[in-house]
Structure formats: C-alpha cells, structure tokens
Amino acid sequence: MNGVKVTQYIQIHPADNVLVALEDLPEGKEISYNDQLFKLHTAVQAKHKFTVSDMIPDEEIFMYGVLVGKAADFIPLGAAITVDNVKHAAGDFQLSERKTEWTQPDVSRFKDRNFEGFHRTDGSVGTANYWIVVPLVFCENRNINVLKDALVAKLGFQKAKSYENEVDHLIDLYHAGSSVEKILSADLQASSAGPTSKKLFKNIDGIKFLNHDMGCGGTRMDSDALCGLLAGYITHPNVAGATVLSLGCQHAQASILQAEIKKRDPQFSKPLFILEQQKIGTESKLLQEALKQTFCGLMEANKQQRQPAPLAKLCIGLECGGSDGFSGISANPALGHVSDLLVTLGGSVVLAEFPELCGVEQELSDRCVDEETASSFMGLMRRYNELAEASGSGFYANPSPGNIRDGLITDAIKSAGAAKKGGTSPVTAVLDYPEKITKAGLNLLCTPGSDVESTTAEVAAGANIVLFTTGLGTPTGNPISPVVKLSTNTRLYEKMPDIIDINCGTIIEGKESISEMGERILDYVIEVASGRLKPKAVELGQDDFIPWKRGVSL
Structure with a gap:
C-alpha cells in the first residue's frame, strides 16, 4: 500500500x-x-x-x-x-544469507538542506541546548525538586500549564454552597502558565531535572545501567552541561558514572559538577553550592549559539505508543520513508522496542550488514524473550488492552506493523541498553516496548529528535530531545490536537502517499531541529524520564 x-x-x-x-x-x-x-x-x-x-x-x-x-x-x-x-504465533528465525541491497529514495530535495544546531566538541550537533540536573540515587529527588523550584521560574524558563485558576473557581463554588452536581457541571475558567521572569539566558532552552527511583536497593546490574543511561544524557548533543547530586553510599557511585562518561566521550569537556551530600554536610550547604555551580555553568553554556549543520548530523529515534490497527499502514511506514531518506543523507536512525520486533526477526537479521551483527540481534531477542517467559510472561503478552481493542490482537500483528518504522535500509549496528550510537545508518537498540522507557533509552543512545507514532493518543515527551507526535488516523488528530503534531490519517484517506508524507515529516523535523518550531510535547513540558530496570518490562 x-x-x-x-x-x-x-x-x-x-x-x-x-x-x-x-x-x-x-x-x-x-x-x-x-x-x-x-x-x-x-x-x-x-x-x-x-x-x-x-x-x-x-x-x-x-x-x-x-x-x-x-x-x-x-x-x-x-x-x-x-x-x-x-x-499468537510467529515464525522461527536463524542465521542466513545477507540481504542488504536496497533502493535508496530520491533525496535531491534535501541534499543541500541544513538545520541550525549546537555544535559540540565531540563532533555531534544538538537540536537544543539544555542544562540537566541529575540525582545518582532516588534519595536526592527532594533536593532536585528544591533546585527546580528555585531555578526554573526565576531564570525565565517555561513553566507547564497551571490549573490554579480552575482550583480557585472550585473554591469559590464551595464557599458559595454549591452542590456536588453543580460543581461537576461547572465550566471552569481556563488558565495559562503562571507568571515567569524574563528569560535570563537566551541561548539555553531550559534546565531539566531527571528524577528517578533507582541508584540503590536494586541489582548492581540496574545501578550500573543507570550510570550508563545518565552518562548518555550528560554526553548528549542536546546537553550543554550537568549538575549531579549524589548521596555518597549508594550503588550508583560517581566513579561509575565518570567511567561511563569517558567510555562515550574520551575527551569530555562539558561543565560537570558532581556534589556528594555526605561529604558536604548540611542540606543548606549542598543546595547553595549546587545553585552557585549551576548558575556559573549556565553562564558558560549561554555562550553557545546555533550554527548550520548538515542533515547527516541528525539522529532520529523511531518510537510508537498507543498503537492501533492503522499504525502499520499509515504513520509507521511514513516514518520508514523518513528513515530511508535520512540514512541516504548520511544520518542515523534508531529502532528500538525489541518485544515489538517479534515475528520480523528473520527479515531484520537478514538485513544486518554482517553475520556478527545479525547474531547479536538474534541473541538479544532470544535472551529477552526467555527472561520474560521465565518470569511467567513472554513477548506474546506485549499488546495492551488498547492495542487489542483497536485491532492489534497478537504481538506479531503489532510487531509487523511497528517494524515498518525502520524502513528498508541495511542494519548497520545492534546495540544493547544503554549503549551509544556510533555508526550512521539504521541502528537496532534493545529496549522494552514500554513507550517512556524506550524513548528514554533512545535519547540516551544519542537521538536528538524522536518521531513518535500513536493511534490512540499519548502525551509522551522527553526532557532533552523534542518528541514529535504523529497520529495514525484523522479522528485522533482532531480529537487530541493539543498533543498531536502531524496527522498521517491522510494516508488512509488516500489524500497523501507514504512518500509524500515522509518528505513532509522530514521538512517538519528540520524546523524542529533548528528551534523554529516547538512540538506539542515540548510546549506542554512533557518531560517523561523512566530508566529501564533490566528485569522484565515489555
């Protein structure tokens, strides 16, 4: 089609x-x-x-x-x-001959295009310029929140929409003696974001605070993976620098984080401040030091400005969530065309969500550039499913009630449509969580099918933009990489315009071809990457961040 x-x-x-x-x-x-x-x-x-x-x-x-x-x-x-x-049933898979020949799309319309991005010393280019504040362990989440309350509004960064006016209206109704029925039927006065100071640092897109519930108490494998994930964010091209809060006694030690940073960027030179509470002493001393160092780091980061960069510097994460029976015939194939366009232009794309590749393992392994890469992919798929089955589940349990209600009744049906996001180009690399992308072309990254965990991992791997298809609607975003939401059907686009950026339902209606839609999406991506357009998830402050606990999560 x-x-x-x-x-x-x-x-x-x-x-x-x-x-x-x-x-x-x-x-x-x-x-x-x-x-x-x-x-x-x-x-x-x-x-x-x-x-x-x-x-x-x-x-x-x-x-x-x-x-x-x-x-x-x-x-x-x-x-x-x-x-x-x-x-549920899916075909078996085995190592076989390479099938890496493919027909590259016509990219003449894009070959001389650039985007305006932030150039980093490691050669990568960011589509945004954020400072991040990160806890190494959940014990520091409160201190992270205190820093957020102190910094965001005062420095003039965007606040999420407030509903304080609506609450004031409810309080007035209560004082007026209104009944429950009258309150439930009331038309509440809408409000916008609360007052914000004038933006102090014009070249910084925001300060992001990456709270999580890990770092200690779990397995050492999970805490080590957390350090790798956080290192991926600190070294990410969309990040100018970072403040890290450590308690001191947790599994996720600062030394592990620093080793993971060096692994990803041996010449790492961004501002990085690691503060350990048990060494510094009182909370007041810790937070005052964090505020001073972060402020000085922002002064330095603000010196960076957008400059032209080739589209080969884009790394796009391919994601889906709240999928429906149209995902595999509209939005996902459209992303597949975007993927092929960008690969032809020398860029990188990453296809993740391994439970949603069940049933297409043979095709993807055959497309791997060599047998070693193919064997790595097949091994990760088998081990992941075996771990799930040992815990009383399996890939067959991946479809959600919403998926099933809208036509995706087996995991293999869901997966066959989800894999269309990867287009037709050869697979250049297979990565295990939380590895970083180092090769151009189509990369496969082992993550769960869970939307936010997978998006979190794709960004850690280096995705500086994420394209996210949905048939049922989901507000998913990310703290540092713009997430562009694409609907599989027009009804969803019209019903939830506050979270959907692009309607791919026109494909179902015969108004646009997959290739036409793919080119329109890439035009939109260039505008977002240049900072000229803000996706809905960015406007809403939808900063979803969930590290993957390597136990079973489908």
Whole structure:
C-alpha cells in the first residue's frame, strides 16, 4: 500500500490471508477479493481484520507477508479475527544469507538542506541546548525538586500549564454552597502558565531535572545501567552541561558514572559538577553550592549559539505508543520513508522496542550488514524473550488492552506493523541498553516496548529528535530531545490536537502517499531541529524520564 485508499478494506501484502477494514463494515457486507465475492460473516470494526477463507484450528494467519498468529478454533469465511479465535504465533528465525541491497529514495530535495544546531566538541550537533540536573540515587529527588523550584521560574524558563485558576473557581463554588452536581457541571475558567521572569539566558532552552527511583536497593546490574543511561544524557548533543547530586553510599557511585562518561566521550569537556551530600554536610550547604555551580555553568553554556549543520548530523529515534490497527499502514511506514531518506543523507536512525520486533526477526537479521551483527540481534531477542517467559510472561503478552481493542490482537500483528518504522535500509549496528550510537545508518537498540522507557533509552543512545507514532493518543515527551507526535488516523488528530503534531490519517484517506508524507515529516523535523518550531510535547513540558530496570518490562 502506498497510501491510496481504493476500497473500504485492503490487503497489505500479497501473501496475507486476512484483510484490514479501513472503516466499520456491517455484517453481510459484500466483499470482492481475488475475483471472488463473499459476504461478511460478522461485523468488522475499522482497523480490525477478517478472513478471506474458512480457517481450521491451527491454520496459519499472515499479515505484512509474515506469520502473525494461528486460528484457535474454526473461523468461517468473512469473520473478524479476535483474541477469542486467534492465538499468537510467529515464525522461527536463524542465521542466513545477507540481504542488504536496497533502493535508496530520491533525496535531491534535501541534499543541500541544513538545520541550525549546537555544535559540540565531540563532533555531534544538538537540536537544543539544555542544562540537566541529575540525582545518582532516588534519595536526592527532594533536593532536585528544591533546585527546580528555585531555578526554573526565576531564570525565565517555561513553566507547564497551571490549573490554579480552575482550583480557585472550585473554591469559590464551595464557599458559595454549591452542590456536588453543580460543581461537576461547572465550566471552569481556563488558565495559562503562571507568571515567569524574563528569560535570563537566551541561548539555553531550559534546565531539566531527571528524577528517578533507582541508584540503590536494586541489582548492581540496574545501578550500573543507570550510570550508563545518565552518562548518555550528560554526553548528549542536546546537553550543554550537568549538575549531579549524589548521596555518597549508594550503588550508583560517581566513579561509575565518570567511567561511563569517558567510555562515550574520551575527551569530555562539558561543565560537570558532581556534589556528594555526605561529604558536604548540611542540606543548606549542598543546595547553595549546587545553585552557585549551576548558575556559573549556565553562564558558560549561554555562550553557545546555533550554527548550520548538515542533515547527516541528525539522529532520529523511531518510537510508537498507543498503537492501533492503522499504525502499520499509515504513520509507521511514513516514518520508514523518513528513515530511508535520512540514512541516504548520511544520518542515523534508531529502532528500538525489541518485544515489538517479534515475528520480523528473520527479515531484520537478514538485513544486518554482517553475520556478527545479525547474531547479536538474534541473541538479544532470544535472551529477552526467555527472561520474560521465565518470569511467567513472554513477548506474546506485549499488546495492551488498547492495542487489542483497536485491532492489534497478537504481538506479531503489532510487531509487523511497528517494524515498518525502520524502513528498508541495511542494519548497520545492534546495540544493547544503554549503549551509544556510533555508526550512521539504521541502528537496532534493545529496549522494552514500554513507550517512556524506550524513548528514554533512545535519547540516551544519542537521538536528538524522536518521531513518535500513536493511534490512540499519548502525551509522551522527553526532557532533552523534542518528541514529535504523529497520529495514525484523522479522528485522533482532531480529537487530541493539543498533543498531536502531524496527522498521517491522510494516508488512509488516500489524500497523501507514504512518500509524500515522509518528505513532509522530514521538512517538519528540520524546523524542529533548528528551534523554529516547538512540538506539542515540548510546549506542554512533557518531560517523561523512566530508566529501564533490566528485569522484565515489555
């Protein structure tokens, strides 16, 4: 499918034995398929799939040309497939011949384009210029919050929308003796962000505070991984410098963090202030020292300005969340085209969420540039699923109730559509969490399917912009990398315009092709990367940050 809607339903791949409803189809609807006519045995909701022949128990079901499930019971011709009549199944995979030939897209419209970014001494370029304040352990979260309260408003950085006026209105209604019914039906007066001082440091986009619940009490593997993740943020091109608060006795030691920073940037030269509470003494001394050093660091960071950079300096994270049955035929393939465009231009993209690559392992491993890379990918996939199964779960349990309600009834159906975000280029590298991207091209990063954990990891790996598709709606953002939200359908775009940036539903409606949409998205990315546009997640202050605990998280 290249975005042209010709009927009310579609076959995505010639090998598929189910069709996808593009709108609600009633029972008895006449269907034309492969020179045969039949009537729907059941009603089929938009985004859901229905059979094109009778299916016996254990008969294989194909979508996107891959195995995505098996019939759990007899399914008649023209019946909707559901969690009650279909069970998860995915094809096996093994090391085989390389299939790295691909057709590069036409990039003539972009080859001479630049974006305005912040150039770092390690050669990377940021799409933003943030200072971050980071706790090495959850014990320091309160002190982090105190610093946030002290700095953000006074320095003139954007505050999230306040609802204080709405609360004032509720208090007035209460004092007036209003009933519960009257309060619930009241039209509350909307308010905007609270008053903010004039921005002091014009070349700094903000100060971000990365609270978390890790650093001690868990496994050493998790605390070491946390240090690697935080090092990824400190060395990130969108970060000018960092203040780190340590208690002193936790698993996540400052020495481990410093070693992880050196691993990622041997010549690291950004301002970095590490303050240990148990050495300094009182909270007052700790916070006053943190304020002074952070302020001096901001003075230094403010000297940096945006300068032109080639698009090859972009590193885009490919993410999805709140997916639906249209994800794999609209927004995700559009991101796949963006991915191919950027790879052709010499840039980097990262495809993560390994539970959502279940069923397409063979295709992706075949696309790896060499056998070592392919073996690494297959090994990570097998170990991850084995760990999940040992804990009483597995990749089969990945689809959420919302996914299932909107047509993604098995993990393999969800995965086959999710993988479309990676386009068709060869896989140049496979990374384990929380490694950093060092090679241009398509990178695979082992993360959970959980939206925020995966986005957090992609940014730590070096993504300086994240493209995030959603069919159901999610406000997910990130503290330091702009997250651009793309809807898979027009209804969502119109319903939640405060969190969606781009509507890919025009593909379903036949108004735009996948390639046209991909180019439009890349135009938007260039504007965001240059600081001329702010995605909705940035405007809302949606600073989601959740490190992955390497136990099971799907």
